[in-house]
Amino acid sequence: MRVAMIGTGYVGLVSGTCFSEFGHTVVCVDKNPDRIGALQRGEIPIFEPGLDDLVMRNVKAGRLSFTQDIKAAVQGAEAVFIAVGTPSRRGDGEADLSYVYAAAKEIAEAMSHFTLVVTKSTVPVGTGREVERIIRQTRPDADFEVASNPEFLREGAAIEDFMRPDRVVCGAESDRAREILRNLYRPLYLNETPILFTALETAELIKYAANAFLAMKITFINEIADLCEKVNVNVQDVSRGIGLDGRIGSKFLHAGPGYGGSCFPKDTQALVATGRKFSSPLQIIETVVAINDTRKRRMAEKIIAACGGSVKGKTVAVLGLTFKPGTDDMRDSPSLDIIPALQKAGAVVRAYDPEGMHEAKKLLNDVVWCQDGYEAAEGADVLAILTEWNQFRAMDLARLKELLKQPVMVDLRNIYKPAEMEQAGFTYYSVGRPPVMPAGVSA
Template identity: 50%
Template sequence: MNIAVVGTGYVGLVTGTCFAETGNQVVCIDVNEDKVNRMKNGEVPIYEPGLELLFERNSRQKRLSFTTDLATGIQNADVIFLALPTPPGEDGSADLSYILGVAEELSHLITSYSVIIDKSTVPVGTADEVHKALAKNLDTNLFDVVSNPEFLREGVAVEDFLRPERVIIGTKSERAKKIMERLYKPFVRQGNPIYFMDERSAEMTKYAANSFLATKISFMNEIANLCEKVGANVDQVRIGIGSDSRIGKRFLFPGVGYGGSCFPKDVQALAKTAEVNEYDFQILNAVMDVNKRQKQVLVDKIVDYFGGDITGKTIAVWGLAFKPNTDDIREAPAIYIIEKLLALGAGVKVYDPEAMDNVKKIFGDKISFCSDQYEALIEADALAIVTEWSVFRTPSFSVIKQLLKSPVIFDGRNLYEVDFMREMGIHYESIGRSTT
């Protein structure tokens, strides 16, 4: 098929590249001229494992191309994916101006039947709004609007796209259904399901999935905080409840809160949808409150250790991205933690394998950026671990003890065993476990 993808963020670029990998002709469209030029020159603008290889191959073989011109990009398209940002407004509602603006433009450009696909995470009812925007200047026989939410995890997004657990497609149109089925058939050859439903149910499925996972995270963080007070070990609790098939093992790791481009925004948006529809979604409000407080936990541990005053102290921070294997810092707990440390008078030295360029745009010269994880420890009073990159899992503890002024680690991801830290003679505080 001929496919147009409007928007080249994490979702749009992965979507376009992976569809090109299965033999489709894909044009990716973005208003950012500099970004488009970089992609034309072979530069992948985001860090996502596995993406660069597919990007290079499909660009070289002319199946993947880029433009800033919407009319050119959709000229021969059978399907048009809208992978545009939906940032939260001040009230938590999703901003649909980008999506509806492009839909308005498309209403003047489409000349033959196309399937318009909402790939962005959007509130319930967005497909109807997109349909209205298109129908202002376009015969309704020339298009169908489909909801096709993405379930891509940053860090493994390419794998998730090529081998999806399931594909959700919301449409009442039989014509659109057949096209979408043909489009996704190469990705579900091992038998994973394609679920067809109405558009509003598809939109709700995406929000419900992310909000449920966020709820598991916040619940486990609450359990971890209580474990510290009663003398239980959250790792053992996690293993115990995770063995129950009704609960499952995933998303039970306590830490410093969730971040990223999806969970914070999607939970807010679903809560706002509930509010607009006069429903008091109490669990979601609690999830957001817990997550906000959890980002403060590591800061409180650091301040308490230093007797309530960290003025003049230097804290090394390992990990800036909201999760490993990405350079995405949107709603990253590390950003909140660094801001708090600076406000309390501490100096901060940081290292992250991929996200430092993005963080420099926020802090500039207010913090020190280091070339590797050990450089960050030099003359630091303590180490705070915020993102669980693999490179941090088995460091040289003898080097850590040598470089830090005192052997003090605050671990926001529970990377190390408490007993081992005790044997190493390191003051070690983690989440939901005893302090050495």
């Protein structure tokens, strides 16, 4: 099939590339000339494991191309996906749909035959109907349908998630639309991947409900972790104990500094705004949003407490800046709250991240940027792990101990075992677990 993907951000680029890997002919469209130029030169603007090879292979095979010409792309397509940004709107948390609606108008102006217009962007309930209205208003003679096909891609594992998903959700209300979507996902259909067809509004809400539930699960275990610290219990044991219950499951029960990234923060806020709009407040999700915002700032207090209650004139080594490993995405990362709070308290911050340094430098000021974790640790009063990159999991503890002014670590991702840190002679603080103090040191 011939596909046009409007938007070459994270969702659009990954989805378009994976559709081309399925054998479809895909044209990815973006208004940004620098981005299109880079993609045409084989330069991938985001970090996603395996994406560069996949793009190169499909470009070489002639199935994947990039352009600024939306008219040519749409006229040649049977399905047109809208995969533009829907950031949180300042002030009320609602999704900013201006890019979606602008894309709908341009698609309408370019259509020359029957076209299935599919919203791939995460959009609130009712957006698909508004896209339909805009297209009909712009082109009363147009032959088209609107469908919803929300993405469920985890950054760092997006290709695997697209190729081997838990499910594919399609809001499509005619046999014709459903058949096009079945053909697009034919390789998954043959592998008996669950493909759920629903009404348009249902598909839109499924996406928000799924992300809100996962954000709630993270927030729940973070609150349990706080209680664990008070009663001298290991939160990881609690997580295992409840995660073995099939009704609960073990995923997203890892205590840490709070969720971040491109999805959970904006999607929970947008769902809360939708609830208020329809006079059906979502009090659980409202609480989740408030707790998560507070938690990030409290993690800075945890690091300050590890330094005896003050970091004025002290140096803090920070390992990990992105909101999760496997990505260069800094959007709503806990580090964006923690580092400024440490600086405000008088600390000098030395930082390192394997992939996020370029983006972090745009967002954080007065940070000493380092080449690796050991350089960051040199001369620091405390070392804090904010992101659980694999290379931080097996650092030479003896070397770290020599580099640090004092062997103090605050592990906000629980990647080390307390017994291991005790043996290495560290004062070790983690999340939801009792602190480790070397002999002769009191908490």
